[in-house]
Amino acid sequence: GRMMRIAIIGVGSIGGILLGALSDTDAEMVAVARGTTATELSDMGLVMHMPEGSIEVIPPDAFSTFDSAAGPVPDEIHGSCDAAILCGKADSTPMLVQLAEDVLTPQGVAISVQNGLGHAEVLAHRLGRSRVLSGSITHGAWRDGEGSVHWVGRGAIRLGWIEGGAPSGAAAGLLSALAAAGLEPEWSEDMQRIVWTKLLVNVAINPVCSIAGVRNGALLEVPELWEQALGAMQEAATVAESSGVDLGDLVLDDHLRQVAGATAENRCSMLQDVMAGRLTEIDALCGA
Numbered sequence: 001g002r003m004m005r006i007a008i009i010g011v012g013s014i015g016g017i018l019l020g021a022l023s024d025t026d027a028e029m030v031a032v033a034r035g036t037t038a039t040e041l042s043d044m045g046l047v048m049h050m051p052e053g054s055i056e057v058i059p060p061d062a063f064s065t066f067d068s069a070a071g072p073v074p075d076e077i078h079g080s081c082d083a084a085i086l087c088g089k090a091d092s093t094p095m096l097v098q099l100a101e102d103v104l105t106p107q108g109v110a111i112s113v114q115n116g117l118g119h120a121e122v123l124a125h126r127l128g129r130s131r132v133l134s135g136s137i138t139h140g141a142w143r144d145g146e147g148s149v150h151w152v153g154r155g156a157i158r159l160g161w162i163e164g165g166a167p168s169g170a171a172a173g174l175l176s177a178l179a180a181a182g183l184e185p186e187w188s189e190d191m192q193r194i195v196w197t198k199l200l201v202n203v204a205i206n207p208v209c210s211i212a213g214v215r216n217g218a219l220l221e222v223p224e225l226w227e228q229a230l231g232a233m234q235e236a237a238t239v240a241e242s243s244g245v246d247l248g249d250l251v252l253d254d255h256l257r258q259v260a261g262a263t264a265e266n267r268c269s270m271l272q273d274v275m276a277g278r279l280t281e282i283d284a285l286c287g288a
Helices: 013-023 035-044 090-103 119-127 170-180 191-212 216-220 223-242 252-262 269-276 282-286
Strands: 005-009 028-033 046-049 055-058 064-067 081-086 104-112 132-137 140-143 149-153 157-161 185-187
Touching: 005 013, 005 090, 013 028, 013 046, 013 055, 013 140, 013 149, 028 035, 028 090, 035 046, 035 064, 081 090, 081 170, 090 104, 090 119, 104 119, 104 170, 119 132, 132 191, 157 170, 157 191, 170 185, 191 216, 191 223, 191 252, 216 223, 216 252, 223 252
Parallel strands: 005 028, 005 081, 028 064, 046 149, 081 104, 104 132, 157 185
Antiparallel strands: 046 055, 132 157, 140 149
16 A cells, blocks of 8 residues: 655654654655745755754655645645644644644544643544544653754653544554654543643643743752642642543653653653743643
C-alpha cells in the first residue's frame, strides 16, 4: 500500500519535534503552519537540536509545507492524510480542527497533543468520536528565535481512542510511525484518566510558574510556590472526581514532585509566552 501520510497542524516547539522526528521515517509528512514559520519551513527546512546534543537539519523537501494563512488547503493535500496531529495553541483550536478535517481522508484519524482540556471533544464534534484519539506528550521542547527546535528531554506519547479500545486502522499506522521516529508511543485504553492527570499537573505548574516568572524546578525550592501549586492541583482533582473521572491511585504531591523534578530546567509554555509577550493559554487551562 501507499505510505502513511501524517499532517502536523501547528509547528511550534512540540510540532517541530514531531515533524522532525517523523520526517526520518517512511511516513510522508505534511507541515501545516502559518506566516513566517511556514516560510522558514518551506525555504530552509527544520533545524532540530537533539536531546543528546547533536543537531539534525531536515531539508525542506523532506516534507510538504502548507501555509494556512495563505488560503485554502491545496488540492494535493486536501483529503490526503491518514492522521493529523494538532500541536497549535489552545486559542487556535477551532481553526486547527477545521484544517484537520480538510487534510484528512474520510477514514483519517486526529489527535491533539495541545495543552488544556476539551480539544478532543471539539475534534469529535467535527469528525465523529470513532475517528478521534486523545493524546498527551511528555517530550520536552522549546523553539528559539531563529526558528530552530530544541528537543530537551525524551519522554513519551500516550495515546488512545477517546472511546477506549485497541489500535486499529489509521491509528495502528500512526502508532508504528511514532515508534519508528523514536517518539516512544504508549497505547492506552484508558485515556480519560491520563488526560486529567496531565491537566492537574498543568493547572499546578503553569499559572504559578508563569506568574512567579520561574522555571518548574522552583516549585521544589520555594515552599510558598509549592503550596500554591499543590492547592491548585487538589482543587482540580476534586473537580475531576465530581465529574466522574477515576484518577486511579494517583498521589497528587508525589506526582507533582516527580514532574517538577523531571522538568526542573523547563520554562513552562505559558512562561515562554509571557516572556515573549504573546497571548497565554490560561483560559483553556484554568477556565471553567
